[in-house]
Amino acid sequence: MPSTTPKRLEDKVAIVTGASRGIGREIALLFAREGAKLTITARSQEQLQALSDEIKALGCAEPFLCPLDVKDSEKVDELVDKTLDKYGRIDILVNNAGVTRDGLLLRMSDADWDDVLDTNLKGTFFCMRSVAKPMMRQRSGRIINMASVIGLIGNAGQANYAASKAGIIALTKSAAKELGSRNILINAIAPGFIDTEMTQVLGDEIKKSILKSIPVGVLGKPMDIAKAALFLASDESSFITGQVITVDGGMVM
Ligand code: NAP
Numbered sequence: 001m002p003s004t005t006p007k008r009l010e011d012k013v014a015i016v017t018g019a020s021r022g023i024g025r026e027i028a029l030l031f032a033r034e035g036a037k038l039t040i041t042a043r044s045q046e047q048l049q050a051l052s053d054e055i056k057a058l059g060c061a062e063p064f065l066c067p068l069d070v071k072d073s074e075k076v077d078e079l080v081d082k083t084l085d086k087y088g089r090i091d092i093l094v095n096n097a098g099v100t101r102d103g104l105l106l107r108m109s110d111a112d113w114d115d116v117l118d119t120n121l122k123g124t125f126f127c128m129r130s131v132a133k134p135m136m137r138q139r140s141g142r143i144i145n146m147a148s149v150i151g152l153i154g155n156a157g158q159a160n161y162a163a164s165k166a167g168i169i170a171l172t173k174s175a176a177k178e179l180g181s182r183n184i185l186i187n188a189i190a191p192g193f194i195d196t197e198m199t200q201v202l203g204d205e206i207k208k209s210i211l212k213s214i215p216v217g218v219l220g221k222p223m224d225i226a227k228a229a230l231f232l233a234s235d236e237s238s239f240i241t242g243q244v245i246t247v248d249g250g251m252v253m
Contacts, residue, residue: 007035018097022196070123176242192248215250
């Protein structure tokens with residue numbers, strides 16, 4: 001028998017950045033299953049196409065594919081314009097695209113600093129600035145920014161990444177104060193250690209020591225973060241803005 005449970009994002013238009021794999025891919029799949037009309041973006045066209053095929057195979061609406069680099073503000077503006085042309089509105093933006101270029105502070109190159117700050121923080125800013133106009137006109141919107149527990153507590157070898165994620169938290173709170181009166185709610189998620197390609201590059205010893213610092217004793221899954229994003233995108237969080245929801249199995253408390 002078909003499910004009669006109402007879908008939590010029925011007909012909502014959502015842009016998900018960094019949707020080609022990992023956490024962003026899981027968010028896109030969950031949002032699609034909950035009835036959202038999607039624009040999915042990342043640099044890899046091939047992986048976006050594979051995700052689109054998977055979403056269609058689930059019987060959900062075919063997503064609009066828009067490959068781009070979030071460091072390019074003109075392309076980000078085009079993404080927003082094309083999404084408006086296609087769907088007429090934008091209800092939800094998930095700023096999830098992110099990279100790491102780890103290294104100790106003394107040895108960190110300008111290029112590694114810039115790549116992480118430009119992708120994670122500036123890319124988030126570009127996307128927020130671009131959707132803010134249509135959301136202000138609509139007098140509604142939700143923006144969900146992917147921070148990290150590292151942006152809260154710092155980490156040796158990740159000065160660039162920690163600074164970018166702490167910046168995202170400050171950006172989230174400032175924009176929430178600016179845009180709250182227009183019914184635009186802006187929150188951040190701070191994931192702990194989630195099992196994706198980003199963390200699979202870490203050695204077994206490092207993973208073992210990280211596991212010891214997680215009270216629930218397991219790594220997180222992309223779905224753990226997708227469920228938090230769904231909550232922040234749905235009507236259930238209608239009085240929440242400027243917050244950072246930590247989803248980390250108790251790693252930081
Ligand atoms: P991932 O598997 O490496 O995926 C990163 C995504 O970002 C990919 O879709 C990638 O697509 C996209 N991306 C990277 N650079 C981009 C750029 N310049 N322009 C457009 N898209 C770009 O990482 P993940 O673990 O799913 O992480 C997703 C987010 O969660 C990131 O912001 C990360 O910092 C955050 N986070 C992750 C963890 C964790 O433990 N995994 C913990 C805390 C926070 P392309 O390469 O195709 O462009």
